[in-house]
Amino acid sequence: MKKLSIFLTCLALAAAVTSCGNSETSSSVAESSADESSVAEESKLDEEEVTEEVTEEISEEVTEEVSEESSESEESEEDDEENYDTGDASLDNVRNQDEIGENELLVISFGTSFNDSRRLTIGAIEDALEKALPDYSVRRGFTSNIIIDHVNKRDGILIDDVDAALKRAVDNGVKNLVVQPTHLMNGLEYNDILNEVAQYSDAFENVVFGEPLLTSDDDFKKVEQAIVDWTKEYDDGETAICFMGHGTEADSNGVYQKMQDMLTADGYENYFIGTVEATPSVDDVLAKVQAGEYKRVILEPLMVVAGDHANNDMAGDEEDSWKSVFEGAGYEVECLLRGLGENEDIRQIYVEHAQAAIDSIGQ
Numbered sequence: 001m002k003k004l005s006i007f008l009t010c011l012a013l014a015a016a017v018t019s020c021g022n023s024e025t026s027s028s029v030a031e032s033s034a035d036e037s038s039v040a041e042e043s044k045l046d047e048e049e050v051t052e053e054v055t056e057e058i059s060e061e062v063t064e065e066v067s068e069e070s071s072e073s074e075e076s077e078e079d080d081e082e083n084y085d086t087g088d089a090s091l092d093n094v095r096n097q098d099e100i101g102e103n104e105l106l107v108i109s110f111g112t113s114f115n116d117s118r119r120l121t122i123g124a125i126e127d128a129l130e131k132a133l134p135d136y137s138v139r140r141g142f143t144s145n146i147i148i149d150h151v152n153k154r155d156g157i158l159i160d161d162v163d164a165a166l167k168r169a170v171d172n173g174v175k176n177l178v179v180q181p182t183h184l185m186n187g188l189e190y191n192d193i194l195n196e197v198a199q200y201s202d203a204f205e206n207v208v209f210g211e212p213l214l215t216s217d218d219d220f221k222k223v224e225q226a227i228v229d230w231t232k233e234y235d236d237g238e239t240a241i242c243f244m245g246h247g248t249e250a251d252s253n254g255v256y257q258k259m260q261d262m263l264t265a266d267g268y269e270n271y272f273i274g275t276v277e278a279t280p281s282v283d284d285v286l287a288k289v290q291a292g293e294y295k296r297v298i299l300e301p302l303m304v305v306a307g308d309h310a311n312n313d314m315a316g317d318e319e320d321s322w323k324s325v326f327e328g329a330g331y332e333v334e335c336l337l338r339g340l341g342e343n344e345d346i347r348q349i350y351v352e353h354a355q356a357a358i359d360s361i362g363q
Contacts, residue, residue, distance in 0.1 A: 087116030089155035092123055095140040096160045100172040103136045105129055105354060106165055108193055109182040111142035112307035113150045121305045121341025125182055128347040129354055136178060136358070141165035143189060162196050170203045176361060180210035180354040182304050182341065184245070187252040206361045210353040213304075213340070214255045219349060224262055226345035228271070231298065231336075240270050240294040240331075242285055243302035244314045244322055247275025256280065256302075270294070273302060274322075276313050282322050286329060296332045299323060305339040
């Protein structure tokens with residue numbers, strides 16, 4: 001009954017979330033859902049040579065997840081042959097091994113089919129958690145079955161979805177399950193994960209959830225400092241440093257404006273936050289940049305991974321990409337294709353959230 005009580009408390013807290021612009025964003029004491037946070041990360045699939053059947057599947061997936069963000073974020077993948085190299089999938093540890101033991105830390109992400117970015121972001125977060133919490137077996141679960149199927153078809157590597165990961169934990173006799181998301185925020189996808197894990201709650205003695213990346217005011221301050229330190233070499237007074245998030249139709253979209261307000265209030269007036277799918281839009285960010293006297297623009301994803309959105313919506317050559325929009329306005333543009341998961345300070349926040357969830361067991 002203690003386990004169930006903890007879980008129901010978590011659901012109640014998640015339901016209370018209305019806007020991440022509040023001074024303290026509500027979050028579950030029980031653990032998390034994943035770029036980059038994840039804030040669910042939804043996606044926009046490229047539509048090259050896609051069959052009618054796949055198009056319908058993609059449309060349903062995007063409609064269902066359009067209001068989410070993950071860490072990561074954060075993107076959906078085309079299901080046909082790609083015209084770009086995303087790296088060697090064999091270098092990534094998919095963490096679907098058995099022999100889990102009694103304590104499992106299940107790291108849930110939206111996912112990405114960009115192999116190098118997956119290894120350097122989601123994989124790096126998982127590695128950091130494993131190093132910091134050696135008493136727990138770290139395993140992976142993705143919420144996007146489109147990405148899972150795409151990677152499996154292209155690379156012959158199968159990543160567990162959330163249901164498969166939970167069944168694996170049950171089959172391995174896990175007693176204490178800690179679920180840590182890599183999502184950015186407490187959004188709709190985070191709540192979906194809570195509900196999905198709830199169906200398995202009776203199979204474990206304890207189930208707790210870690211918080212997404214941007215939950216408390218302290219989280220916002222740490223993320224602000226992390227991205228400022230990460231880009232300080234470009235802060236020369238003539239450069240606008242612009243971060244592109246995913247965006248969501250949910251109230252949790254307020255995290256982007258909150259981060260913008262914090263940066264401005266702390267004197268980082270040349271830092272700008274925008275989104276792909278919501279507000280502030282690229283046009284909103286461009287207008288703010290044009291109000292200054294900047295010569296150069298740095299573009300970087302505010303997502304856990306640097307996947308489809310970062311490579312195409314931000315850095316692509318299409319006329320509506322952020323790169324093209326700013327170049328069309330006369331700016332020299334440099335794109336930094338790296339996800340937040342590559343940042344050590346960001347990874348440490350996830351470690352702290354997972355540790356807090358573990359500490360809540362037995363309280």
